[in-house]
Amino acid sequence: MKEQDFIQIIKSILNSPYIGDDCAYLKDFGIVVSQDSLVEDIHFKKEFITSYQLGYKTVMVNISDICASGAKPKYLTISLSLPPNTDNGFVENFYKGAKAASGNVEIVGGDITGADKIYISAAAIGDTRGRKISSRSLAKPDYKIIVSGEHGNSAKGLDILIKKSRLSQTEGINNKFIKAHLMPEAQIEFSARIAENITQDYAMMDTSDGLADALFQISKASNVIMNIDTKKIPHDFSVDMQTVLYGGEDYQLVAAVPENLLQKISGYTIIGSVEKGSPSVKIDGKIFNEPDSSLFNHFKE
């Protein structure tokens, strides 16, 4: 996949101000909208995840995009494409998982079609009323870089699943790493605390493609240096720093916010600050212009 090439092509053809963030901010309706897909053997393998967990994760992945914008997740549509041998139990458990994950978010539609493998695409709508909406292009020098939660747990969970593929899924879900991978939690509260209290422009992304990737994306879109101290990144002691930075799929949030916000909110960890300079990520004092790992693209081409 030449995803970045493709995105450049799409941007140049559409020439739209909306393309660039995970959510598009549609001011005329006071909403943000996003769409995200999960594809069998690319994003998940049936041997590692139950249909209930897949429904749960589908909803959380899409809610997470809305949380990254600062909007309040409200509605979802889900499109399922399924192989002809799919039984009713798969659909039933998928939707039970989706319903369990959705909380106050309402699943309002979608469609169902045939396919050779399982292909899931969901679109999410968030309410922007009473919220300040983020953009990855709005990080500014002297802003603090803050994160939610622990980083690297999902990638470690996937690693456990791959190495011990006979691990029972029922036992496995009690393991915090496996749970982080199969049933992540979108950071609804963290997002609300920031978006409801902030007055200045700010950048926020989720860590779906890894914490380091999010930092690089923000640095490029905002034309700044994202300077972080790895000692400050919350992570389990058993997870190595490569995994913490590049693991992906934790669906935590990382934000660059003005320091004056921080006295108004709680439940965050400062991991660094934004500096003037050409777009890059400074990790423990060392400048990186590009991400430095492909370790965790387990299923990707």
Next chain:
Amino acid sequence: MKEQDFIQIIKSILNSPYIGDDCAYLKDFGIVVSQDSLVEDIHFKKEFITSYQLGYKTVMVNISDICASGAKPKYLTISLSLPPNTDNGFVENFYKGAKAASGNVEIVGGDITGADKIYISAAAIGDTRGRKISSRSLAKPDYKIIVSGEHGNSAKGLDILIKKSRLSQTEGINNKFIKAHLMPEAQIEFSARIAENITQDYAMMDTSDGLADALFQISKASNVIMNIDTKKIPHDFSVDMQTVLYGGEDYQLVAAVPENLLQKISGYTIIGSVEKGSPSVKIDGKIFNEPDSSLFNHFKE
């Protein structure tokens, strides 16, 4: 595919008032939202359609859902999942086709991922301001049944493509049947004329799954008989009535509307009327309780 079984399961789990129409009407934002997918070898085959045409059709198929609700199509997100060998030209031409089809509708986002085949899913948002929104459950006795355009052309076009697979796609698109199949036109004007002028409740659907399917869906959701006269259905003289009724993918509109609307609008054809009685479609005087054809599920399982 046991699509109807699956939809029943989903309805029972979600227990949501939004599920039932192709679009969900989100009154708090004044929008409708829908999502529709196109899957390689289920909905299209690469040998019959160019990437430009596929982009064009993706947009029209999704705009058509919004038109069926009576709302004004405004925004689209498109999620593309592509095999690793996909070249830049595919993405470029797909988006050129999408852009050409989109007109005043803005493509505001989506994502791009890997897959083994081409999977496309798009979500569409429509503006309900100044429009009366339809539901398939709102056809009422004595309403007239009206349609846009010609019916059966798309299925005939597909038939030509299948029988003459070496037909050049460049020559083919000048053929009205092939054009109807590869580059259908959503009925934006027809929809607007009805939704802007009607005051009473009404039912409207597109004919994506065939005119007869739409009539059956409305009859069941509204608990009425849809009585039609096949002689009145606009169609090319070379297309047989089975294809006209069951062909599908014409993306024309069929609506059940009060007679008093008809003096206010133009560009429709009356094909019958709604009658009291148990849900069914009466075709030239003969009652059908279920659709009577699987002829045109060319690629479906």
